[in-house]
Amino acid sequence: MFFGEYQHTLDAKGRMFVPAKFRDELGEKFIVTIGLDRCLFVFPMDTFMVYKEKLDAISLANRDAREFTRFFFAGACECELDKQGRIMLPAKLRQYAKLEKDATVVGVSGRVEIWDKASWESTHSIENFSPDEFSEKMELLGF
Helix, strand or coil: CEEEEEEEECCCCCEEECCHHHHHHHCCEEEEEECHHHCEEEEEHHHHHHHHHHHHCCCCCCHHHHHHHHHHHHCCEEEECCCCCEEECCHHHHHHHCCCCEEEEEEEECEEEEEEHHHHHHHHCHHHCCHHHHHHHHHHCCC
16 A cells, blocks of 8 residues: 655656655556646556556447546556666656646555656645545545
């Protein structure tokens, strides 16, 4: 399980350190793809395969399913850590997530998300946290 929030910097070549706490669970090779909300999703290979199987099971007659599947897989790339524990984020993915220099890496249960630091802080900072809204959302989700 992935959890926690970490700050990292991308170098001029688009490389970024993966938090040490995430490396073992991600495994030797893993998938980075376009995520929702203008972030990147990082999946261990086995988790990614679960999503692949679910998407493969959706009818090709469903236009929305075709569009989402194209979007999800076209942006995907297989990554592996270098000797320093970094990954190379392709320019296309960096552009999508607006990643230039500072990144926030977040563990979200079965996946990791990579955010542009400013985007993360503008929407997910503790200053924006509302206990009342949070409790309402928990109730809507059945908690």
